[in-house]
Ligand code: SF4
């Protein structure tokens with residue numbers, strides 16, 4: 672067994688008594704078999720009984736022990752302490768998932784997370800016989816459709832890593848979208864339509880995601896929330912609940928452009944999704960694109976068509992025709 676001295680700079684705050692948070696330093700002789708949760712336990716048991724954090728299962732299942740180490744979201748019971756020092760050196764900074772929501776040390780107020788989770792109806796809605804004669808099974812193929820969404824443990828790491836959550840209180844967030852997809856794709860469920868409608872609304876829904884991948888980076892279970900967000904986009908079109916807005920028209924603009932030319936018409940996508948007035952917002956970018964030769968100065972004018980046509984256009988148009996699900 673190897674050991675080494677590790678310096679822990681730990682976020683401390685008691686919302687009842689402290690005006691501002693502060694950091695307290697602890698020096699621990701750490702062994703190579705300890706996980707970060709062991710270090711939290713040792714701070715509490717060996718140094719300060721008032722130190723507070725959440726934990727329950729110690730097996731990466733309950734999602735309670737999510738914290739940040741040097742800014743990286745982790746489950747404290749899953750990450751080996753030595754491996755953390757290999758990543759960040761022998762001084763580790765321990766912080767809660769969201770400092771502005773801290774109640775006591777590592778414990779945060781997760782009420783916004785749970786409210787958004789609840790808003791997507793995170794359970795199977797079905798008219799089920801209370802005394803069934805056999806299990807209500809789904810096939811292997813139907814199970815595969817869930818991808819890894821069913822492995823989410825609601826730890827909140829993705830939610831509190833999401834920049835949109837920080838600026839938009841309405842936004843459901845990546846974990847709620849994973850849950851929405853999980854139950855919307857369940858063949859036993861009867862609330863798919865409502866779930867898709869809720870996640871199609873501007874402000875709260877999937878179209879406000881800026882595809883920054885922070886949620887993907889943060890997830891300790893390696894779930895890919897963006898994949899589920901993209902599936903929800905498609906399902907909304909299939910169920911005809913996608914509502915016309917800049918984001919959905921932008922998505923549709925791609926199809927329209929490919930159908931017409933077999934190539935992407937960058938200027939047309941902007942005009943189609945934002946209109947001629949909206950186009951003025953992008954004049955700076957357009958100028959750079961003209962200089963780089965990506966677009967022509969008169970692209971976007973309705974009577975001008977500068978984009979060449981693919982020699983396989985007919986085949987491309989046919990493929991789009993058979994695969995397209997919905998028009999706004
Ligand atoms: S990809 Fe979307 S949901 Fe994920 S963190 Fe970024 S904005 Fe949030």
Ligand code: SF4
Nearest residue numbers: 823824826827829890
């Ligand atoms: S998707 Fe991953 S990070 Fe987000 S709540 Fe579920 S397990 Fe945690």
Ligand code: FES
Nearest residue numbers: 727729734736748
């Ligand atoms: S204590 Fe349950 S996930 Fe860490």
